[in-house]
Amino acid sequence: MSEKSGFSASAATGIGSMPGGDAREAAKTVTGSFADGQGMPYLAELPARGPGADMIGRTVGLLTEMYGHVEPSGWRISDRPGRDTRRARSWLGEDLDALEEFTQGYEGLLKVQAVGPWTLAASLELRGGEAMLGDAGACRDLAGSLAEGLRSHLAEVRRRIPGAEVVLQLDEPSLTAVLLGRVRSASGYRTYRAVDRQVVEGTLRELLAVNGDGPTAVHSCAPEVPFGLLRRAGAGAVSFDFSLLTEREEEAIGEAVEGGTQLFLGVVPGQDAASTALSDPGGSVSGVRTLWSRLGLNPGTLSESVVITPSCGLAGASPAYARAALAHCARAARSLADNPE
Template identity: 55%
Template sequence: MNDFPWNTATATGVGSHPGTDHVEALRVVFGELPDLPYLPELPERGVGADMIGRTASLLLELPVEVQPSGWRMAGHPGRDARRAGDHLSRDLDGLEELALGYEGPLKIQVCGPWTLAGAIELRYGDKMLADPGAVRDLTDSLAEGLAAHITAVRTRVPGARVLVQLDEPGLPGVLAGDVPTASGFGRLAAVEPPLVAERLRAVVPADAFTVIHCCAPGVPFDVLSSTGAGGLSLDLGLLRRRDEDHLGEAIEAGTALFLGVVPGTGTRLPDKGVVAKPAIELWRRLGFPPGRLADQVVLTPSCGLAGASPPYARAALARCREAARVLHEDPESHES
């Protein structure tokens, strides 16, 4: 029996899509990924539709604005914050219409606190990441805003079992002290792993299955395993052999894996068997029962699809769905 909030042999997407038509993006997602659809992001729409601005619109009592250097804290909500909020509101309107009558898992994505803190500048000074007090305020605000966002999605789609994806592509850099200062001439000090884990735990909602996504090299498995998240999402092509022991420990502990197996851009896609093969081989190397593979592993593109053409984005999601079914074939077929 599958103990996860999705069906056996499931695929989903990471988050971003090409184009500016949010209703069409939703149609593609629900059409190609009926077992685990998600609320897509369309950064091409402009200010506030990007990952940072979209999540910043959820922050409570921490308004932001856009400056030539990027997102910055503001004294009061302005045009940029309103624009970001309007984008999200329209997305939720479209979701309510397209998901009418839907019952099942539904994934939403928000930027995690550490990547957010490394991208937003204080009103006067460096990035928020440079100020532990600012990071704490940001984390608390994000936790409250995310809780309200989850409630809004559940209200719009009453039959949804909401899953949350925290996007943390900047996390390896935060831990390594490799995040540039606001000036770009220096690097911010590394943050200690226990503090990173503590702040992530503060954001992980208690009432929704949460996946932490990191599509950068050097995923900090030891940190993420202590956050309370139920799943990890990563680009399988960036996984290092020396990371496999950590990954095996996570699987043994019951953590779900969202494995990126299809390139986020391109013109041609490999056959479904070729797409599924790295996940099957990884599972076999780690020595886990083949029958658990299609329950505990969800296949995804390697990262977002914002840089792809619309036909490729649709095809990539379809190929992930087809490859996920390969994982559920006769376990004996995995032994070769």
């Protein structure tokens, strides 16, 4: 097992986003769903509150000496911290306060999420309206700012919850599009040139290293996750939507597991589904057992190699479904550990 993975004691978690706008209710749910060592609580994100609480805005608020504001087209770089940046930071502080309240005395794994450097570069606009992705120098500056911001953020989380082993998850849903030159320009008539894979890998390695020897993960709920690149970049775990896995990618999965990379498998629907979807924990992970058998992997490695999650964030779900889905993830993970074959 990879020295930096460290998830074997925690068999279930969420992706990051939660429904609604009540920070205390969200913190109560993400801590209560994984009580008694049944999973990994995390710092919830509540995008329903509006710009600044969204995935990109949250991470813009973490940047050091770099600021952003909202335009009709999305987030754009600013010269100074304005209302939108201040709002993002204020909501993050509110979320940290709530998490701290519900983790008094907690010891164990605790996950925090931020948008990774390449999805951020594909989403953030320069002053002229084009994505930062089109400017190599801007991408380097953005990665450096993000690294410094994450160091401060991780230190703050450790200060507030001293018993936690903090897991850093980078969200990279646009990563494959960046690698394949599929990110569209502001006009929509062209795409940005594909970024060199070594540059992408090196930048991710630098950002993941911000957590030192602590556990790390990279999440993408998009198709065609570049498993090999993420492994080489040092990700301790790769988080993805299990339903999007193709036969072509299965070999990469086998190599990842044998190399010690853990898998956060999104097997539980991320939006309200029929009650039957959450009625059979064993059924939710039957495909995982089948995959293990097909790849010739030892069933005994399931409990140390797999963390069960929703297929993506829960922001679009109802609060009741979000609570049920996280609880179901914990039950499905127990089922997998108790009955690996």
